[in-house]
Amino acid sequence: MAVVLGAGELEVDLPRLASELTAALRAGPAEPGQRVRAQVTPDVTAMVLMPGLAAGIPAYTVKVHAKNPNRSPAITGVICLHDLATGDLLALIDSSHLTALRTGLGGALGAHLLARPDARHVTVIGAGAQGRAQLQALAALRPIESVLVRDTDPAAARKFAAWAEELGIRASGAAEGEIVLMATWSRVPVLHEVSPGTHITSLGADEPGKVELAPGILDSALVVVDDPGLAHVAADTTIGAVLRGEHPGRTGADQVTVYSPAGLPMQDLVIAWHVYRNARRKSPAVFDIGVSQRYESR
Known part of the structure; x- marks a missing residue:
């Protein structure tokens, strides 16, 4: 039945x-x-x-x-x-x-695996359900001290920040995070540069035409996907290969890493x-x- x-x-x-x-x-x-x-x-x-x-x-x-x-x-x-x-x-x-749970947890697992072990500050770009799912899942995997929220809708960003405070994560107004969690529907790049050592989880390249990251970031970063056949970005390796030890993943504190799962x-x-x-x-x-x-x- x-x-x-x-x-x-x-x-x-x-x-x-x-x-x-x-x-x-x-x-x-x-x-x-x-x-x-x-x-x-x-x-x-x-x-x-x-x-x-x-x-x-x-x-x-x-x-x-x-x-x-x-x-x-x-x-x-x-x-x-x-x-x-x-x-x-x-x-x-x-x-x-x-799907929100799967995508959020999958993105957070990639962030936890590839970000620097001491990374505690997060930037979320896209204050919708998927941004919340990623942050909540990541907070279950490692301590998160603060979050900076960016969204085209200021009211949505404020609601997200208030929700994060309820989780015990301080809302930051200025400091960029060492981990960037992205969940937008953008078809033009919305992130053009990051500091050395930043990890980015980008969920916006799961379909043709959707773009979140500028080419310069992808060209210089270690790019990890879940399935090369479904991904819409050129990848260096897969998350499975990193988990199995077939690829080292992050190799330095200043390396920029990107996880772009298709799901x-x-x-x-x-x-x-x-x-x-x-x-x-x-x-x-x-x-x-x-x-x-x-x-x-x-």
């Missing part, structure tokens, strides 16, 4: 999920990332990501959603979680919250499986007894 899980029903253990996602990235995707993208209107992009596969998870995902930067949330759709052996549909999961179907699966198992434990009566018993030990 398939269940429907809305945004309010997605229970997440963030430290555990970070560990699960790190392990999956280290192992690498079971299959190359695949996606189908179509422009429906000038504003709306329809996308299908298929299939999400990961070693050790007896399920797979297919995600169907739409992107519209003029709406909030900008991403709406569904993630279908299927039994790997039979193809049975296990769950339909709201893709808006889960992997495999990551959707890891997070969908995480929230599905949590939901099943919390409300076992809702789930098919045979399916629940079958996966209880996994």
